[in-house]
Amino acid sequence: MDIDPDSDRPVYRQLADLLREQIHSGQLPPGALLPSEPRMQQRYGGCRDTIRRAMAVLRAEGLIATKQGEGTRVRRSAQRHTVHLGPGDQAIIRVPSDLERRELGVDEGVPIFEVTRAGADREMFPGDRTTIVGG
Amino acid sequence: MDIDPDSDRPVYRQLADLLREQIHSGQLPPGALLPSEPRMQQRYGGCRDTIRRAMAVLRAEGLIATKQGEGTRVRRSAQRHTVHLGPGDQAIIRVPSDLERRELGVDEGVPIFEVTRAGADREMFPGDRTTIVGG
DNA sequence: GTACATTTGTTCGTATGTATT
DNA sequence: TAATACATACGAACAAATGTA
Numbered sequence A, B: 001m002d003i004d005p006d007s008d009r010p011v012y013r014q015l016a017d018l019l020r021e022q023i024h025s026g027q028l029p030p031g032a033l034l035p036s037e038p039r040m041q042q043r044y045g046g047c048r049d050t051i052r053r054a055m056a057v058l059r060a061e062g063l064i065a066t067k068q069g070e071g072t073r074v075r076r077s078a079q080r081h082t083v084h085l086g087p088g089d090q091a092i093i094r095v096p097s098d099l100e101r102r103e104l105g106v107d108e109g110v111p112i113f114e115v116t117r118a119g120a121d122r123e124m125f126p127g128d129r130t131t132i133v134g135g
Numbered sequence C: 001g002t003a004c005a006t007t008t009g010t011t012c013g014t015a016t017g018t019a020t021t
Numbered sequence D: 001t002a003a004t005a006c007a008t009a010c011g012a013a014c015a016a017a018t019g020t021a
Helices: A011-025 A037-044 A048-060 A098-104 B011-025 B037-044 B048-060 B098-104
Strands: A064-067 A071-074 A090-094 A112-116 A129-133 B064-067 B071-074 B090-094 B112-116 B129-133
Touching: A011 A037, A011 A048, A011 B098, A037 A048, A048 A064, A098 B011, B011 B037, B011 B048, B037 B048, B048 B064
Parallel strands: none
Antiparallel strands: A064 A071, A090 A112, A112 A129, B064 B071, B090 B112, B112 B129
């Protein structure tokens, strides 16, 4: 269950797998602070670039969130939202750009659900858009 | 409209912004091959790491897809799918792990829409799951 | 409030391996 | 075979944000 530098699977992916397993098993619960990058290097080996690659994988999957000067924590699961759709309404799921992420105040790895209304029988005008995000 | 190394905004984000704009404007249409990393360095400056960071941003946003030995292309927009939900059915949107990505055959930046059925009044058993992906 | 240590962010350089053309 | 292009990995340096004594 350790990291094998001679494996076909890249070291940074092995480390991401290992940490993902710890998150899913509850060994690293939501809100928990992950070890800092230097501690990861001591514990698992590899250079800083490799450690940061593994973090980037988990961040992109929405499992962790990183803050400069503080550290990296396990994210709390996204909340659920309910959206009512009518005939002709359209909805697409996509990943926001990082500019949108800043404006919406969401972390990396959080998909958004964008609804375009077809009829004016609700509180919106036709063509208006609603964007739903999960914290 | 060029890149300013002295700006507060990191160079790799500026480059990502610039390329994202070219993609959204149609200057880089779906399927188009982006310049190689060395050409990007000649054209925009910066080291290879900086170029690759910008690419990683756009890949995570689902705008481009990269293949080793071939290059990086603008992705075609994701297809639309329709899912019928009944009372009690639950649906969550999330980003797959890279293991799931390989199994489902989807690129980076593609969110999945996972439906959990509550009733057995359709073709599925209660608790069964359907995963919808957009190409 | 200041000073300092800690932690992540960004950028550069170099080298080697693997896949495609 | 050779050239091209991306993937992985290591090392180094400085900047920026945070937390603490």
